[in-house]
Structure formats: structure tokens, C-alpha cells
Amino acid sequence: MILIGELSLWVALLMAAWGTTAGFAGAYTGRTELQASGERALYAMCGFIVLASLGLWTALVTSDFSFRFVASFTSANLPTPYKLTAFWAGQAGSLLFWALILSLYSAIAVYTGRKSNRELMPWVVPTLSAIALFFILTLCFGANPYERLDFIPLDGRGMNPQLQNPGMAAHPPNLYLGYVATAIPFAYAVAALITRRLDNEWLTSVRRWVLVAWFFNTVGIIIGMWWAYVELGWGGYWAWDPVENASFLPWLVNTAFLHSIMVQEKRGMLRKWNVTLVVSAFLLAILGTFITRSGVISSVHAFAQSSVGYWFLAFLVLAIAVSAYLVATRLRDLEARAELESMVSREASFLFNNLLLVGIAFSILWGTLFPILSEAVRGTKITVGPPFFNQVNIPLGLALLALTGIGPLIAWRRASVPNLKRQFTGPVVIGIVVGALVVALGMRAVHAIIAYALGGFVLATIIQEFQKGIVARHRMYGESFPVALFRLVVRNRRRYGGYIVHVGVVVLFAAFAGLAFKKELDVTLKGGQSYEAVDPYGNHWRFVSQGVSQYEELNRLTTAVLLETWRNGKHVGVIKSEKRQYIDSNKNFTFEPSTEVGIMSGLRQDVYVVLAGTTGDDTAEMRITFNPLVWWVWYGGLIMAIGGLIVTWPQAERRKAQAGYATVLEPQHERARAGA
Amino acid sequence: MTMDRRQFLGRLAASVAVAALPARLAAQQATQGTGAANVPMDEGRYRPVRLPAKSSTPSMTTDARDALEHRIHCMCGCNLDVYTCRTTDFTCPVSPAMHRDVMALVAGGYSAQEIIDAFVNVYGERVLMEPKKEGFNLAGYLAPFVALGAGGGLVIALLRRWRRPAADAATVEPLPVDATPEELAKLEALLKRDDQ
Numbered sequence: 001m002i003l004i005g006e007l008s009l010w011v012a013l014l015m016a017a018w019g020t021t022a023g024f025a026g027a028y029t030g031r032t033e034l035q036a037s038g039e040r041a042l043y044a045m046c047g048f049i050v051l052a053s054l055g056l057w058t059a060l061v062t063s064d065f066s067f068r069f070v071a072s073f074t075s076a077n078l079p080t081p082y083k084l085t086a087f088w089a090g091q092a093g094s095l096l097f098w099a100l101i102l103s104l105y106s107a108i109a110v111y112t113g114r115k116s117n118r119e120l121m122p123w124v125v126p127t128l129s130a131i132a133l134f135f136i137l138t139l140c141f142g143a144n145p146y147e148r149l150d151f152i153p154l155d156g157r158g159m160n161p162q163l164q165n166p167g168m169a170a171h172p173p174n175l176y177l178g179y180v181a182t183a184i185p186f187a188y189a190v191a192a193l194i195t196r197r198l199d200n201e202w203l204t205s206v207r208r209w210v211l212v213a214w215f216f217n218t219v220g221i222i223i224g225m226w227w228a229y230v231e232l233g234w235g236g237y238w239a240w241d242p243v244e245n246a247s248f249l250p251w252l253v254n255t256a257f258l259h260s261i262m263v264q265e266k267r268g269m270l271r272k273w274n275v276t277l278v279v280s281a282f283l284l285a286i287l288g289t290f291i292t293r294s295g296v297i298s299s300v301h302a303f304a305q306s307s308v309g310y311w312f313l314a315f316l317v318l319a320i321a322v323s324a325y326l327v328a329t330r331l332r333d334l335e336a337r338a339e340l341e342s343m344v345s346r347e348a349s350f351l352f353n354n355l356l357l358v359g360i361a362f363s364i365l366w367g368t369l370f371p372i373l374s375e376a377v378r379g380t381k382i383t384v385g386p387p388f389f390n391q392v393n394i395p396l397g398l399a400l401l402a403l404t405g406i407g408p409l410i411a412w413r414r415a416s417v418p419n420l421k422r423q424f425t426g427p428v429v430i431g432i433v434v435g436a437l438v439v440a441l442g443m444r445a446v447h448a449i450i451a452y453a454l455g456g457f458v459l460a461t462i463i464q465e466f467q468k469g470i471v472a473r474h475r476m477y478g479e480s481f482p483v484a485l486f487r488l489v490v491r492n493r494r495r496y497g498g499y500i501v502h503v504g505v506v507v508l509f510a511a512f513a514g515l516a517f518k519k520e521l522d523v524t525l526k527g528g529q530s531y532e533a534v535d536p537y538g539n540h541w542r543f544v545s546q547g548v549s550q551y552e553e554l555n556r557l558t559t560a561v562l563l564e565t566w567r568n569g570k571h572v573g574v575i576k577s578e579k580r581q582y583i584d585s586n587k588n589f590t591f592e593p594s595t596e597v598g599i600m601s602g603l604r605q606d607v608y609v610v611l612a613g614t615t616g617d618d619t620a621e622m623r624i625t626f627n628p629l630v631w632w633v634w635y636g637g638l639i640m641a642i643g644g645l646i647v648t649w650p651q652a653e654r655r656k657a658q659a660g661y662a663t664v665l666e667p668q669h670e671r672a673r674a675g676a
Numbered sequence: 677m678t679m680d681r682r683q684f685l686g687r688l689a690a691s692v693a694v695a696a697l698p699a700r701l702a703a704q705q706a707t708q709g710t711g712a713a714n715v716p717m718d719e720g721r722y723r724p725v726r727l728p729a730k731s732s733t734p735s736m737t738t739d740a741r742d743a744l745e746h747r748i749h750c751m752c753g754c755n756l757d758v759y760t761c762r763t764t765d766f767t768c769p770v771s772p773a774m775h776r777d778v779m780a781l782v783a784g785g786y787s788a789q790e791i792i793d794a795f796v797n798v799y800g801e802r803v804l805m806e807p808k809k810e811g812f813n814l815a816g817y818l819a820p821f822v823a824l825g826a827g828g829g830l831v832i833a834l835l836r837r838w839r840r841p842a843a844d845a846a847t848v849e850p851l852p853v854d855a856t857p858e859e860l861a862k863l864e865a866l867l868k869r870d871d872q
Binding site: 233351366374385388396 | 742747749755756757760761763764801802803804805806807811812813816817819820821823827828831834835836838839
């Protein structure tokens with residue numbers, strides 16, 4: 001299997017090269033046999049990439065240390081699940097994984113779109129093949145996972161301890177699924193620009209793929225935040241690290257597109273803007289990969305750095321040049337008759353929503369790249385850390401939160417004053433009440449107060465929308481309220497799924513605002529000693545050290561401290577925090593010691609204990625942090641993912657309409673047959 | 677605004693300066709060394725920041741000192757501040773040493789700003805978690821807001837431009853419609869529902 005996989009990679013390279021050449025030649029000359037050949041080459045490439053991936057997985061699971069990749073990222077005593085996830089623990093495997101997803105997506109996109117997008121497909125196929133060709137070329141000549149060592153070591157180096165976490169089994173695949181999905185809309189955009197078929201039709205297919213990208217990007221980012229929180233041990237989940245920022249940029253642009261596409265669908269406006277967003281999302285995904293792979297900007301997440309980053313830079317420059325050329329030479333075809341009846345309309349609010357989303361994307365990109373710019377201009381190295389990003393993005397984020405509530409309530413075309421009063425009076429009052437309430441409870445952080453007030457306002461607008469819809473169904477069809485709620489969502493997935501996403505956004509903002517009340521304590525305790533503290537809610541906590549213990553388990557030596565914990569005099573459990581020293585099967589140390597955080601989670605807050613160090617006399621140095629509302633981040637992400645799934649799921653109405661069409665036709669068909 | 681191939685290539689040539697970027701990036705990468713918390717720390721990055729004591733009274737409380745350490749970048753190669761790094765990763769040899777320097781300067785009566793300045797003198801500006809708000813750095817702080825302002829201006833200008841045809845259209849006499857008031861009301865209701 002391994003040999004088949006190794007050879008398959010090279011055959012896939014040939015298939016991608018042929019798919020690109022024959023596909024472009026067929027599309028340019030209009031020769032259908034070349035187009036068909038290119039399409040078949042794409043399917044074949046997908047098959048061979050699958051084989052190549054299976055080969056690498058086999059090598060990893062069987063610990064074939066003759067391969068540099070296997071020896072570099074696994075060891076014989078590594079648990080099997082992590083041997084499987086080692087596929088994306090290093091450069092070459094990650095690239096193969098990217099190629100695998102790209103080829104599978106490409107095959108699905110071409111298969112499902114071959115009839116509905118017949119005019120565009122001749123250009124979509126070679127564009128996707130060309131992207132795949134770049135990845136496979138990089139794999140074969142830049143970072144080959146099948147590269148063999150001159151000797152076979154007895155054991156491998158093992159996996160970086162920070163990657164031995166369930167979060168790492170799910171975070172990279174989801175992020176890649178999101179990143180790579182942007183390639184399909186990009187290919188459609190290229191095809192639509194080349195053929196000048198820039199009507200709304202191509203956007204229908206593109207929207208579904210952008211939703212796929214958005215969904216996986218969301219899930220990937222949230223899981224990445226969870227991993228950073230439980231694994232890196234610094235007590236937070238988002239540090240405005242360059243790699244984190246890179247994953248956020250396509251998400252922001254895709255979110256902007258999912259709003260602006262509605263304006264194009266409803267009013268035929270923003271055609272140039274939507275094409276630009278589709279192209280930008282793909283380019284930002286490549287830029288993100290370049291940042292991750294090149295190490296050009298330091299990052300705590302950059303696990304696989306090498307010169308391959310510069311392959312991506314070259315590809316990025318080429319993709320920018322091609323995209324810019326196509327857009328610049330087709331601007332006239334993208335002209336649309338734009339008419340706006342009022343500045344106070346949903347289309348106007350969506351424009352401002354896009355402005356903010358793209359503005360935030362720009363500020364993050366700018367802040368991420370500013371150290372390079374500063375060094376180039378002034379020759380001075382600087383650090384652009386969280387304080388910078390918070391200063392710039394918190395006001396923009398709050399404005400975006402406000403628009404999340406305002407946009408959906410304003411009517412298309414024109415909103416009248418009575419309409420605005422009717423829609424906004426209740427939510428505004430609720431927002432003010434929430435703001436006043438948190439101030440009365442003692443909150444003094446201005447950003448947090450605004451965030452909670454706006455959160456109350458937005459939540460009220462969403463509840464109001466659901467309530468209107470449910471009551472309308474109850475009156476019209478006599479449905480019970482739960483049934484009405486279910487059918488309301490199922491039959492208007494796009495609209496109500498979107499509202500559910502907005503609920504997730506509100507929950508996330510509430511959680512982010514909770515960070516303002518984080519409390520950190522440095523504690524040193526000997527076995528049997530206790531420490532008392534008051535959390536941000538005023539609860540009294542008591543921690544009693546059970547001493548430091550050391551033991552060996554699986555592939556590591558563990559040093560742990562146990563804290564018996566009481567809240568307001570009631571015993572609430574034991575918190576265990578560890579330092580782990582990983583070892584190979586010969587008991588040699590591998591990697592630096594890593595942290596395993598002890599977390600006591602609750603809806604209101606987490607008690608987060610990091611074992612910073614120990615001394616020989618049973619003394620542990622710890623950092624204890626009270627982290628308010630952290631679970632709300634995960635709940636918020638989950639709600640967003642559920643909402644995204646509802647929006648992405650194919651509409652039931654279409655199937656139902658077809659069924660109705662069939663039942664109407666049947667009697668006529670029968671009559672016709674009877675007449676005949 | 678549409679341009680032909682020649683115009684496009686002309687503009688593209690003007691931006692060939694970008695070609696210098698890889699060399700610059702490569703140079704930076706070469707000097708950057710580790711650059712991540714998941715790779716071994718570089719002890720050699722520590723440099724002492726010491727000044728003679730001004731006073732025997734500490735200049736600030738422990739909380740204020742912790743807050744000050746949140747503003748100083750750990751130089752081990754990670755992206756964390758001194759406080760977070762020293763209380764998180766006991767493998768880092770740099771942040772505890774930087775912490776000791778901060779403690780000594782606090783004990784010596786130096787104010788937060790004086791301590792920050794002392795660190796900048798030794799390590800350069802990159803020791804700050806955010807760049808100083810002066811000179812070229814102002815471009816860093818202001819550019820997002822300038823871009824947003826420009827974008828906002830553009831959006832408003834576009835909205836005004838798009839609004840004009842609709843306003844003009846409103847002055848045109850409507851064509852007679854062959855429909856009863858009930859039918860028109862029904863149509864209006866349908867359109868409203870569609871707008872929701």
C-alpha cells in the first residue's frame with residue numbers, strides 16, 4: 001500500500017498536469033473531447049491522491065521509520081489515534097492533506113455542477129486542476145512525505161506534545177476544509193470572468209461552496225481556540241497571533257460575501273464587489289498558508305515552517321496577477337443597474353456591514369504585516385500584539401454587533417418611520433435595560449457594558465423575529481408553538497438559520513466581554529498548605545495542595561499537583577494540573593516539557609490552574625486564573641455552527657415543489673395516455 | 677474603468693517592486709531564529725536591564741507591576757508578554773530573568789514609564805507589546821481607521837449615486853394599471869412579504 005501510495009503521488013502529478021493542459025486547451029479551442037479528457041484527468045487525479053494519502057496513513061500506523069516524515073512526527077509508542085492525526089502534524093503531510101481535500105472537493109464540484117453549470121465547467125475544471133497541480137508540485141519537489149532516510153532509525157522523534165490533544169485531531173482538518181473550499185468559488189469566479197457569464201447564475205453554485213467554507217472555517221477556528229485554551233496554558237483562547245489572524249481573514253471576507261450576495265440576488269447590485277470578495281477569500285486562504293508555512297512572522301501556531309512558504313508566495317503573486325487581470329478587463333461586464341430607493345434600507349445596511357467586515361479584515365491584515373513594513377521602512381523591529389488589535393478591533397466589532405441587530409429588521413428598498421418604530425422600540429428598550437442592569441451590578445468596563453447592551457438589543461431583535469413568525473404560523477395554520485417554530489426554521493432555513501448564527505455571535509460577544517473580569521493569581525503551595533481567594537463574582541474559594549506527585553504513563557513522565565477545592569465552604573472537587581515530559585520507547589526525552597492545564601469548568605466561569613514549576617520539597621508554583629464565561633465561547637461557536645448547518649442544508653421546498661409538480665402532472669399524463 | 681491587456685500589464689509592471697519583498701522576508705526570517713513557543717527557547721536573547729536604585733521604596737504595588745509586565749514582550753521568541761510567559765511556561769529561561777529585572781527596577785523606585793524606557797534602551801522597540809504611538813507607527817494605528825473612513829465615504833457616495841435614478845423615476849407619471857383596488861392591495865401585500 002505504501003509503495004502504491006508513493007507512486008500514486010507522481011501519477012497524480014501527471015494527471016493534474018494533463019487536466020490543466022487539456023482542460024485549458026479544450027476550453028480555449030472549444031474542443032469537447034479535450035474538455036472531457038481534462039475532466040476525466042481531474043477525477044483520476046482525485047483517485048490517485050486518495051491512494052497517496054492512504055499510503056501515508058499506512059506508513060504512519062505501521063511506524064515505517066524509513067520515511068523521514070514518519071520518523072519526524074511519530075514514535076513507536078505514540079497512541080494509534082495520534083499516529084493517524086500525525087498526517088497533518090508536519091509540512092509534507094499537511095500539504096498532502098490539503099491536496100486530498102482539494103481533489104475531493106474538485107471532483108464533487110465538477111460532478112455536481114457538470115449539468116447545471118455546463119457553460120462554466122470547461123474553465124472550472126482546468127482552474128481547479130491548476131491549483132491542484134501547484135500543490136502536488138510542491139509536494140513532489142518541495143516537501144515530499146515519501147522522502148526516505150539514508151538509514152532506518154530504531155524509533156521516531158515523536159509528536160510534538162502540544163499536538164497530542166483531541167483538539168488537534170479536529171482543528172486542522174476543519175480549518176483546511178474551510179480554507180480549501182474557497183478554491184471552488186475562486187475557480188467559478190475565474191470561469192465566469194473568462195467567459196464573461198457574470199449573471200447571477202454562477203453565484204448560486206458559489207454561494208453553497210462559500211457556505212461550506214464558512215461553516216468549516218467557523219468550526220476550525222472555534223476548535224483551535226479551545227485547543228489553545230486547554231493546551232497552550234496561557235489562560236486565553238485568542239492572542240491575535242499571526243496564524244490565528246490568518247485563519248480569521250477568509251472567514252471575515254466569506255461572511256461579508258454571504259451578506260452582500262443577498263443584495264445581488266434581490267436587487268442585482270454589487271456584482272463587482274461580490275466577485276472581488278470571492279477572489280479575495282481564496283487569496284487570503286493562500287496568504288494564510290504562506291504565513292503559517294514560511295515563518296516570516298513568528299507565531300505560536302507555526303508547527304511546520306520551511307522554504308515551502310515561498311512556493312506559496314510565488315503562487316499567491318501569480319493568483320493575484322491573474323485575478324486582477326481578469327477583474328480589471330471585465331469591469332464593464334460587471335456593471336449593474338443599481339438603484340436605491342432609500343438610504344434607510346436593508347441593502348444600505350448590508351453595505352455598511354460589508355464595510356465593517358472588510359475593514360476588520362484589513363485592520364487585522366495590516367496589524368499582522370506591519371512589523372515587516374516597519375522593518376522595511378525604518379529598519380526597526382517592532383511587536384504588534386493584542387493591545388494593538390484590541391484597540392482597533394473592539395470598536396469595529398461592537399459596531400458590527402449593532403448592525404447584526406439593525407440589518408435584518410430594516411425592510412428591503414425603503415424603511416418607513418412607523419416601520420422603524422415598530423421594529424426597534426422593543427429591542428432598543430431591552431438593550432438599554434440590559435446596559436443599566438450590568439452597570440447596577442457593578443460593571444465599570446465601558447466596552448463590556450456596551451457589548452452587553454448591544455447583545456441584549458440584538459437578541460431582542462432576533463426573538464422578535466422568531467415570535468412574529470411563530471405567531472403568524474400559529475394563526476394561519478393553527479400549529480402549536482413548538483411545531484410552528486420547527487416549521488418556521490425548516491421552511492425558511494436561510495433566514496432563520498442566519499438568525500441562529502446571529503444568536504451565536506451575541507453569545508460569543510458576551511463571552512469576550514467576560515474577559516474584562518478575568519482574575520490571575522500567582523500561588524506557591526507546599527503539600528498541605530492552603531490558599532484563599534475571591535473570584536470576580538464575589539465567591540470565596542479555598543485551594544488545598546495535596547502535594548506534588550511524579551509518575552510514568554504511556555509515552556510520558558508526569559509531574560502533577562492536586563488541589564482540593566472549596567467554594568463558599570462547599571467542597572466542589574479536585575483540580576489536577578500537570579507538566580509532562582514526553583519520552584520515546586527507549587525512555588529518551590523528546591521535546592521540551594509541556595503543560596496540561598487543570599480546569600474546573602462551569603457556566604459562569606472556569607477555574608484555570610497552570611503548574612508553572614515545582615521545587616524538591618513538595619512545593620508547587622502555580623498560576624490560578626478565574627476566567628469568566630469561557631464556556632460561552634464554545635456554546636457560541638456551537639450555535640453558530642448549528643445555524644451555519646441549517647443555512648447550508650439544501651432547501652426542502654425545492655423537493656416539495658417538484659413533488660407537487662409531479663402530482664399535478666400525473667392526472668394529465670394519465671388522461672393523455674387514456675386519450676391516446 | 678475597463679482596461680485592456682496592455683494597460684493591465686503596464687500597471688502590473690509598475691508594481692514589480694513587490695519582487696523585492698521575498699528578499700526582505702528572507703532576511704527577516706534568517707534573523708528571526710526560533711519564532712515560536714513550540715520550539716526551544718533561546719536563552720541568549722536575554723539582556724540585563726539594570727539601573728542604580730533611586731529610592732528604597734518600591735514604586736508600585738504587585739498588581740501594578742503585573743500590569744506593567746503585560747506591556748513588556750518576552751524576548752524568548754514567543755508572542756507572549758513577560759507576565760504570561762513566566763507564569764505559563766517554566767521552560768522559558770528568558771521571562772523569569774526579565775521579571776527579576778522588572779522587580780529590581782520597581783524596588784529601586786523607578787516608575788512604569790522609566791522601566792519601559794529602560795527596556796526599550798536595551799532591547800529596542802520590539803520589547804513593547806504594542807508599538808509606541810509616534811512617528812511611522814502612527815500609520816499602523818491610523819491606517820485601519822483612515823481606510824474605514826475612506827470606505828465609508830465611498831459607500832455613502834455610492835448610495836447617493838444609486839439613489840438618484842430612483843428619485844428621478846419617482847417623478848415619472850405612473851402608467852395606468854388595469855387592476856381593482858383589491859388586486860392592488862393584494863399585490864402590495866405580496867411585495868411587502870417578499871421584502872421581509
